[in-house]
Amino acid sequence: MRFMMVVKATKDSEAGVMPTQELVEAMTRYNEELSKAGVLVAADGLHPSSDAIRISYPEPGGKPKVIDGPFAETKEIIAGFTMIEVKSREEAIEWALRMPDPHGFGEGEIELRQIFDFAEITADPELQAxxxxxxxxxGRDK
Structure with missing residues (x-):
């Protein structure tokens, strides 16, 4: 089972404030633990939404709409992610609880989301193949 730990943005992360050295060291130790346990798939931080582009589809079958950042609502913005592959939802929660406060200062928020296996999306054997x-x-399987 794959899960993504979505790190929510804060005013500081959206302002481009870089994490403290202590936080970088804590996150590096955490990622090393995930790697040694064999569950780490990927982990990265994202630039602020001022560098982002949002593409929306306002009309079915219509042309996509391109909007340059920054985006106003910080609570809806992602500052980073960690993807893990574990045996159960409970194990994913255990790993998420071990993540250091991703922004420090008691402002961090993590959303844990399970990733669909393609077989859950379609039973069509041709599409699965x-x-x-x-x-x-x-270089990865399911």
């Missing part, structure tokens, strides 16, 4: 071929090219 095509998706598996793509994942093999990327």
């Amino acid at each position: 095509r998706e598996n071929a793509i994942r093999e090219q990327l």
Whole structure:
């Protein structure tokens, strides 16, 4: 089971304030623990939404709309993520609870979301085979 720990943005992260050295060290130790346990898939921080582009589809079948950042509502913005592959929801929660406060200062918020396995999206064997071929090219399986 794959899960993504979504780190929510704060006013500081949106202002481009870099984390303290202590926080960088704590997150590095945490990522090393995830890696040693064999559950880490990916982990990265994101630039502020002032550097972002949002693409929306306001009308079915219509042209996409491109909007440059920054975006106003901080609570809806993602500042970073960690993706893990674990055996259960409970294990994912345990790992999420071990993450240091991702922004420090008691402002961090993590949203834990399970990632769909492609077989949950479609039972079509042809589409599953095509998706598996793509994942093999990327160097990972389901």
